[in-house]
Amino acid sequence: MISKSKLAIIETTDLYKAFGNNKVLRGVNLSIQKGESLAIIGTSGSGKSVLIKNIIGLLDPDSGAVRIKGTNVLSLNDKRRGEFNRKFGVLFQGAALFDSLPIWENIAFGLIQLDGLDRKTAYEKAQETMLQVGLSPEIAKLYPGELSGGMQKRVGLARAITTKPEIIFFDEPTTGLDPIMASIIDNLIIKNVRELGATALTITHDMSSARRIADKIAMIHEGKIIWNGPVNEINNSGNSIVEQFINGSSSGPIDTSVVR
């Protein structure tokens, strides 16, 4: 489905990852073109977060390769790998804001630590980014613990985009939010990814969110990508697992009796 002629910006080949006896990834092959927005769907515990962590280097796969712009990053040393990390922006599943730092410093962290901006300029830039994600600059000096979940997600989003990354990873950006807030966050993602001209990889359970955000969808099941293709083809995937997932029915090929 994805043409091999263009060079993929992210490509995983035969990625395996197990925790003890729990074989989470069992040969994941995925490729994302520059500027594309891909959503990865899959049941809870299917290894979506583990897959992202293998790509950005927070976990090391047992075997397989991860190529970023054609370079196999697994063979790089920590320092060179760190340089690749500069191209990434990540919104974590639980936002993972630094709770010892005020909101603005969370957002400006990359600007201060990576780009070496002075604190005053960084503060101003953080405020700009806050406006972009619909946060009032008045909360700049509050701490993450003082914000609601939806606001924390926005701060996480702001932190992921301030350094103008080439590739952005969103791990369940809308989970736990009300439908209105979820669609607001979706629109922020679409708008900011487009403005940056970035490539986006979004994990989600939420089909309406996936349809809004993504150009392409890939479904992970039992450690493999079982289907991938353009958004508008997912309703006619011809795959019973995908059908069960997008219809959210409890009977079908997906084993719902045990949750791993």
Added chain:
Amino acid sequence: MKLIRSLGSFFLYSLSTTGRIGIFTGVSLIHCFSPPFYRKVLWHQLIEIGFYSLPVVGLTAIFTGMVLALQSFSGFGFSNENTISNVVVWGITRELGPVLAGLIVAGRIGASIAAEIATMRVTEQIDALITLSTNPYKYLIAPRIIASVIMLPMLVLVTDIIGVMGGFLVSIYDFGFDPVIYLRHTWNNLEFVGFISGIVKAIVFGFIIAIMGSYHGYHATGGSQGVGRATTNAVVSSSILLLLFNFIITAAFFIK
């Protein structure tokens, strides 16, 4: 047979843990001495570890000095300015100052280092640091080690002074000793090696506390329960190591 097997596995487990802590210590040390240095974080830790420990360390010191004077007066029948001041100065500078300050800081700082880093681990804040190309050893661990190694000797110095003052107060007001003579004897009884051994202990204790707190915090797993476990392990292991090294350093200084 079962006993031997469980003893054996305990032995292997201890060995591998020691190895892991050793590697962790080595890596942390490398990062203490190589840039970038996070001065703001270091400053924050210096205040946190040094300044905010002052009240509790000061209170411990004054009561310990007082009780030392009382005990030696009533218990041993020592009863002049020379003997009492001698016991107080020796006891405080060589042993009680560093050990009590160390144990109290282990409870206060060791626990908070472990809890803070463990929380960052289980809420993926450490992962977030890495994705922002910031090395958690440099950003989180090195400043805590440096601050702890700098501040513990300071705290022990304060403990020495306040502890000796506690003994002085009891001697003057309870035993009716002459303050001038007592102070002169205190000064004469103060020996350089004893004082220095206390400061060396403080440096080592500061290192142990920061390393154990960071190690247990960094390797925490499993939610809030994991944070609790990391905190307990940090305090218990640093307290025991601290007492062990207290013995080793004392032996190194005073056994010929």
